[in-house]
Amino acid sequence: MGKLTGKIALITGGSEGIGFSTAQEFINEGAFVFITGRRKQQLEQAVTKLGENSFGIQADAGKLPELDRMYAEIKRIKGKLDIVFANAGVYEQRPHDKVTEEFYDACVDINAKGVYFTIQKALPLMDKNGSIILNGSVVGSSGFPGMSVYAATKATVRSFARTFTAELKGTGPRVNVLSPGPILTAGSAAMFANEEVHKFITSMVPLGRVGDAREIARVAVFLASEDSSYVAGAELFVDGGSGAV
Numbered sequence: 001m002g003k004l005t006g007k008i009a010l011i012t013g014g015s016e017g018i019g020f021s022t023a024q025e026f027i028n029e030g031a032f033v034f035i036t037g038r039r040k041q042q043l044e045q046a047v048t049k050l051g052e053n054s055f056g057i058q059a060d061a062g063k064l065p066e067l068d069r070m071y072a073e074i075k076r077i078k079g080k081l082d083i084v085f086a087n088a089g090v091y092e093q094r095p096h097d098k099v100t101e102e103f104y105d106a107c108v109d110i111n112a113k114g115v116y117f118t119i120q121k122a123l124p125l126m127d128k129n130g131s132i133i134l135n136g137s138v139v140g141s142s143g144f145p146g147m148s149v150y151a152a153t154k155a156t157v158r159s160f161a162r163t164f165t166a167e168l169k170g171t172g173p174r175v176n177v178l179s180p181g182p183i184l185t186a187g188s189a190a191m192f193a194n195e196e197v198h199k200f201i202t203s204m205v206p207l208g209r210v211g212d213a214r215e216i217a218r219v220a221v222f223l224a225s226e227d228s229s230y231v232a233g234a235e236l237f238v239d240g241g242s243g244a245v
Contacts, residue, residue: 003225005030008078012036012061012118013088015046017185018135021213022085022220027053029221034074036061036088061088061114062106071121081125083224084173086118087135089153093146104149111153119164123172130173133223134161136235138181138243154179158235165233174232176223181239182210206241 009026013019014035023033027050035050036059037043047056057073059066074081089111094103119132126132139147140154157177164175182201202209219238222228237243 002028002030003221003227004083007031007082007224008034008074008080009083009085009224010034010036010074010081010122011085011087012059012114014085015039015043015056018180018183018213018216019085019087020046020050022087022217023050023054025214025217025221026083026224027051029225031083031224032078034078036070060110061086061118062109064117067114067117067121071125075125079125080127081122082130083133084118084122084126084130085133085135085220085224086115086157087133088114088118089135091150094149095146096148099149107149107153111150112156115157116160119160119175123168126173128168128171128173131224131228132164132173132175133220134158134175134177136177136179138179138237138239140179141235141243161235162233174228176228176231176233177235178216178219178223179235179237179239179243180211180216181205181237181242183213183216184210185213204242205239206245209240211238211240 004026009031011019011023014023015037023035026033032053034055034057036057038060040058043056043058047054057070059070090107115134134157136157137154139151140158161175161177216238
């Protein structure tokens with residue numbers, strides 16, 4: 001019997017990277033998993049790989065009507081949610097003098113606004129035994145060049161976990177943040193393929209390497225399961241120690 005047997009989960013941005021790996025781990029632990037993605041073909045391919053205990057819904061987390069449609073579909077199919085992993089996000093380094101209004105708005109819409117309303121609109125489908133996990137980042141607590149907007153959205157996500165925990169106070173699900181450090185995914189592979197970039201990034205990680213998406217997924221299982229039943233409003237770094245030293 002898995003740690004998530006019988007649970008119904010939603011993972012936004014679940015068609016690739018950390019979201020997809022987490023969907024695999026959730027299913028391995030017995031959950032039925034809804035995943036979302038903006039690109040239909042990629043979403044369908046992910047569902048095919050995940051198998052019968054998954055269902056894909058094409059949706060953009062930054063657009064509220066699409067969130068409403070997504071939750072209506074989940075309610076129709078399963079009637080409830082036990083776990084939400086608000087994982088959908090965009091990442092791009094851009095120096096402060098290259099930040100445009102369009103870039104700023106796009107980043108905030110998905111990484112901050114999208115996460116907020118993903119939480120808000122999930123609550124009617126959840127009870128106090130549920131778990132909401134927010135995908136943060138080590139850069140939300142540190143200053144890294146070229147990440148002013150991205151880092152600010154992740155600091156905002158950290159604040160959401162605190163405020164929702166305070167507001168729900170035993171009436172709603174637990175809310176926590178999972179904050180990765182540098183992780184190798186399909187989306188980051190090109191960056192890490194540059195030897196100089198790879199050496200620079202790993203030099204900042206005490207464990208001396210970048211992480212794997214499955215290492216994030218296994219921590220997500222912990223936060224989703226009863227193993228973390230007394231953990232709320234917390235930020236759990238999975239970053240090889242890069243945020244601690």
